[in-house]
Amino acid sequence: MTAPEVIDCRGQRCPLPVITLARRLPELPVGALVRVLADDPAAAVDLPAWCRLRGQEFVGRVDGPDGPGFDVRRRR
Amino acid sequence: MNASPVYLDAASAAPLHPVARQALLAALDDGWADPQRLYAPARRARQLLDAAREAAAATLGVRPDELSFTPSGTAAAHSAVLGGLAGRRRAGSGLVHSAIEHSAVLHAAERHVAGGGTATSVPVNRVGRIDLDAWSTAVGAPGTALAALIAASHEVGTVQPVAAAGAVCAAAGVPLYVDAAQVVGHAPVPAGWSVLTASAHKWGGPPGVGLLVVRKGTRWESPWPMDEREAGRTPGVVNLPAVVAAAASLRAVAADAAARSARLARLVDRIRARVATEVPDVEVVGDPEDRLPHLVTFSCLYVDGEALLHALDRRGFAVSSGSSCTSSTLRPSHVLAAMGVLSHGNVRVSLHRDTTEAEVERFLTELPGIVGALRAEAGVVGL
Numbered sequence: 209m210t211a212p213e214v215i216d217c218r219g220q221r222c223p224l225p226v227i228t229l230a231r232r233l234p235e236l237p238v239g240a241l242v243r244v245l246a247d248d249p250a251a252a253v254d255l256p257a258w259c260r261l262r263g264q265e266f267v268g269r270v271d272g273p274d275g276p277g278f279d280v281r282r283r284r
Numbered sequence: 285m286n287a288s289p290v291y292l293d294a295a296s297a298a299p300l301h302p303v304a305r306q307a308l309l310a311a312l313d314d315g316w317a318d319p320q321r322l323y324a325p326a327r328r329a330r331q332l333l334d335a336a337r338e339a340a341a342a343t344l345g346v347r348p349d350e351l352s353f354t355p356s357g358t359a360a361a362h363s364a365v366l367g368g369l370a371g372r373r374r375a376g377s378g379l380v381h382s383a384i385e386h387s388a389v390l391h392a393a394e395r396h397v398a399g400g401g402t403a404t405s406v407p408v409n410r411v412g413r414i415d416l417d418a419w420s421t422a423v424g425a426p427g428t429a430l431a432a433l434i435a436a437s438h439e440v441g442t443v444q445p446v447a448a449a450g451a452v453c454a455a456a457g458v459p460l461y462v463d464a465a466q467v468v469g470h471a472p473v474p475a476g477w478s479v480l481t482a483s484a485h486k487w488g489g490p491p492g493v494g495l496l497v498v499r500k501g502t503r504w505e506s507p508w509p510m511d512e513r514e515a516g517r518t519p520g521v522v523n524l525p526a527v528v529a530a531a532a533s534l535r536a537v538a539a540d541a542a543a544r545s546a547r548l549a550r551l552v553d554r555i556r557a558r559v560a561t562e563v564p565d566v567e568v569v570g571d572p573e574d575r576l577p578h579l580v581t582f583s584c585l586y587v588d589g590e591a592l593l594h595a596l597d598r599r600g601f602a603v604s605s606g607s608s609c610t611s612s613t614l615r616p617s618h619v620l621a622a623m624g625v626l627s628h629g630n631v632r633v634s635l636h637r638d639t640t641e642a643e644v645e646r647f648l649t650e651l652p653g654i655v656g657a658l659r660a661e662a663g664v665v666g667l
Contacts (some may be wrong), residue, residue, distance in 0.1 A: 222608055222616070223528040223586050223628040230586070230667040250608040250616040250627050261567065261585065 212241040221252035226258045244278045287600030290643045294633035301488030304533035308554050311525035336531035338468035343538045352496045352514035353527045357483025358388040360494030364461045364479045365392035366507035368430040376427025377401035382414045411571040412442035412623045420452045432462050435467040439619040440570030441579040450476020469537040478502040487537050489530035545577035548635045552580045560646045569625045579634040586664040587629030595654045606630045
């Protein structure tokens with residue numbers, strides 16, 4: 209399995225991480241997985257909510273050495 | 285800009301009711317003495333305080349000796365939580381609360397946990413209503429001393445199943461504290477509680493007056509240093525003119541609550557429907573039916589909440605927001621987070637007795653353009 213593309217949104221205030229994801233995801237093939245690194249506390253709420261509103265898959269949260277990461281898969 | 289002001293933040297503070305203003309001014313002249321003393325001006329002050337207590341108690345359907353006036357709604361909430369736990373310390377040290385309580389309740393819970401107690405947060409669903417099964421499990425756990433449930437969410441308006449939650453508590457022998465700050469003066473107070481609090485400036489009374497009601501037979505013990513005033517439930521001399529104004533305005537708003545709430549509920553229906561259809565990419569949150577009559581919340585995708593509040597303010601609209609950028613802690617609203625709904629671009633609109641249809645129409649007419657301009661500025665149109 210290939211590692212997901214990483215979108216580094218650390219230091220960005222909401223809604224910027226959501227906007228960055230919304231710009232990047234359509235450029236990737238359906239089925240692609242991305243990891244959004246975001247340390248703004250609102251990202252943990254807004255990234256899953258965006259996925260729900262846009263019909264994309266929120267895979268889960270990963271807390272690693274780079275801080276909180278949020279995995280999203282393009283579904284449509 | 286010379287837009288006329290439209291105040292749509294009654295859930296933070298409702299404009300002072302004319303009856304409150306009138307009573308406040310009269311009581312400033314007549315009610316300045318210490319009601320505890322034994323001379324004529326003090327007796328007059330005592331009469332005013334007793335009358336205010338009787339009026340507030342009658343409006344809420346409780347006994348006057350069950351009701352104390354506190355220095356704020358927050359102080360009442362702190363007293364309810366910490367006093368409810370103190371009175372039941374022999375039963376245990378467990379506090380159960382919904383995930384969407386007011387921050388005053390959550391901060392009291394944090395104090396309780398810091399002192400060695402436990403707190404269990406009961407989740408809510410997408411519309412912000414508690415999970416009754418999870419509530420039953422938490423309340424029934426050994427060592428539960430007190431349960432706390434907000435009557436209706438101050439952020440999204442969803443009414444909570446207080447009667448059912450109270451029945452669960454009664455069966456388990458656990459007292460239920462209900463924060464009724466957004467309900468008193470707007471909708472009937474639900475049954476099934478042992479301790480209840482409210483806040484005067486939410487119904488059109490002056491700021492700086494809270495209500496703490498402790499039902500007879502409830503094990504509740506003041507968490508504060510001893511003081512004989514207000515049945516020993518809250519320390520310090522009350523702000524009597526404000527208390528008189530609070531009680532008078534409560535009686536006035538309760539008298540026409542049904543008609544006013546029906547009118548405001550129709551306006552909220554209109555806001556919910558129009559915002560959902562006329563603003564692209566917006567999530568209107570909270571229960572569309574079983575909700576407070578005067579409050580509606582929505583979130584606009586890709587819009588910065590603080591920028592939206594400022595843009596609305598420039599057009600004369602006063603609203604509040606649960607977005608992180610608008611809070612002093614820079615954290616998103618715990619209520620929106622618990623519901624799993626969008627927290628950025630969030631706007632809470634709350635109406636009051638003077639809100640007109642024309643004001644709501646102006647808001648609805650201008651909002652799509654304001655949101656659209658912010659999105660264009662941020663380069664997020666069509667995302």
